Amino acid sequence: MTELHFPNVIDYAVPGFVALILLELVWIFIKHRGGRYETRDALTSLLMGAGNVAAGIAFGFIALGFFTLLWKITPLDLGSSVLVIAICFVLDDLRYYWVHRFGHRVRWVWASHVNHHSSQHYNLTTALRQTWTGTFTFMMIVRAPLVLIGFHPAIILFSGGLNLVYQFWIHTEAIDKMPKWFEAVMNTPSHHRVHHGRNARYLDANYAGVFIVWDKMFGTFVPELEEEKVDYGLVVNLGTFNPLRVAFHEWVGIFKDVTQSGLTLKQRFKYAVMPPGWSHDGSRQMSEGIKADHVAKNPDVKGSPGFERF
Amino acid sequence: MPLELLLPIVVIGITLIVLMTHLFGFSKKFDISSDAIARARWSREWEADKIGDVVLCENGTAALLDTDQGAGVLWAFGADTTTARLDHVDVARTKDGLKLKLHNFTAPVLHLTLSPTEADLWQQKIEGLSK
Numbered sequence: 001m002t003e004l005h006f007p008n009v010i011d012y013a014v015p016g017f018v019a020l021i022l023l024e025l026v027w028i029f030i031k032h033r034g035g036r037y038e039t040r041d042a043l044t045s046l047l048m049g050a051g052n053v054a055a056g057i058a059f060g061f062i063a064l065g066f067f068t069l070l071w072k073i074t075p076l077d078l079g080s081s082v083l084v085i086a087i088c089f090v091l092d093d094l095r096y097y098w099v100h101r102f103g104h105r106v107r108w109v110w111a112s113h114v115n116h117h118s119s120q121h122y123n124l125t126t127a128l129r130q131t132w133t134g135t136f137t138f139m140m141i142v143r144a145p146l147v148l149i150g151f152h153p154a155i156i157l158f159s160g161g162l163n164l165v166y167q168f169w170i171h172t173e174a175i176d177k178m179p180k181w182f183e184a185v186m187n188t189p190s191h192h193r194v195h196h197g198r199n200a201r202y203l204d205a206n207y208a209g210v211f212i213v214w215d216k217m218f219g220t221f222v223p224e225l226e227e228e229k230v231d232y233g234l235v236v237n238l239g240t241f242n243p244l245r246v247a248f249h250e251w252v253g254i255f256k257d258v259t260q261s262g263l264t265l266k267q268r269f270k271y272a273v274m275p276p277g278w279s280h281d282g283s284r285q286m287s288e289g290i291k292a293d294h295v296a297k298n299p300d301v302k303g304s305p306g307f308e309r310f
Numbered sequence: 311m312p313l314e315l316l317l318p319i320v321v322i323g324i325t326l327i328v329l330m331t332h333l334f335g336f337s338k339k340f341d342i343s344s345d346a347i348a349r350a351r352w353s354r355e356w357e358a359d360k361i362g363d364v365v366l367c368e369n370g371t372a373a374l375l376d377t378d379q380g381a382g383v384l385w386a387f388g389a390d391t392t393t394a395r396l397d398h399v400d401v402a403r404t405k406d407g408l409k410l411k412l413h414n415f416t417a418p419v420l421h422l423t424l425s426p427t428e429a430d431l432w433q434q435k436i437e438g439l440s441k
Contacts, residue, residue: 011311018323025327029334038389039328039337046324053320120390125327200357236355239385239392239417249416293358 049128076150201306381439
């Protein structure tokens, strides 16, 4: 088996992250525009980021072991040319799109991803507000095909690292729109602001990592509208800055729902895997219900971006 | 990158960012200074609710709302606001006002700084509206 080693790009990007956050902060302070910062919110985001790195160190061996096992099984080896790395990057970004989409539509995966959306601010510290429990979503399984068709695990992980480093800079209000050709193909601050929106219009949209083309291809693209400013956070916002509560709150919610009395086995399972907001008695709302209610209350938005199916 | 290098960068970086954010004045709390603001901020999270009476806290940090879905509290959460329905709440007096035990993992306890008169009014209303 070929031994390959690539740098952990995320670790090497950390000084850059710090520098850019300070730059954005100073820019907002001087210009009085381009976003908002709040001290406790920023601290929570940064601690979530540090915890994410620690979780990677603690549990990274699980995914790595899984990929190594698959690499041992597959007879295919595409090598490590620049072209192979480039193709792997694109395919891994397709993988990212689907894992991210599962992250919003399957509660078990949402329980890990919800942390990232829990800030009511949108700045570069938000980019670092990352999960501590990603390993336990088992989404590593979605990467399995990439290993089995012959991409070395080191190349896949390197591509994934580059993908995440790319996504850092798009977490800002300081950049309005990029040139049209760029906006057409790439994920941008504008596209990703929509993704972080709790507005009914912007729910469950723009799942892209690097290439926005996947959202256009799979029907989940919603443009940022001038007339509807993005409101950031969760549909029902958290009331805590405690990173432990931020990290685990949805897992606690799943546990409470799954273990409540009087449910069938199927209902208990559905509380773990249906989209966020599903309930056995219809007492809560999934994003479809939120959108439908919003259109009923505001019929003039029917058929507009984000409400095409309502 | 070796951990011996990464760890100090992370610690110093976080400290610097948080310190500068505070020194730039970004620790200011949201001011719930009017009935209209309280209603707008509640509706932001609970669009379908019909809001009745609103009681504002004198120091602008919270509001008590009566809605067609039951009572709720809106409070300043850093530079923003957040909400909780009061369908399952325990209220206790403290020397500064009230402590609301919300039985919510994402907002377990809310400490309200209220004058004695306000605290009486809020406690009465919460216990009345939460039945």
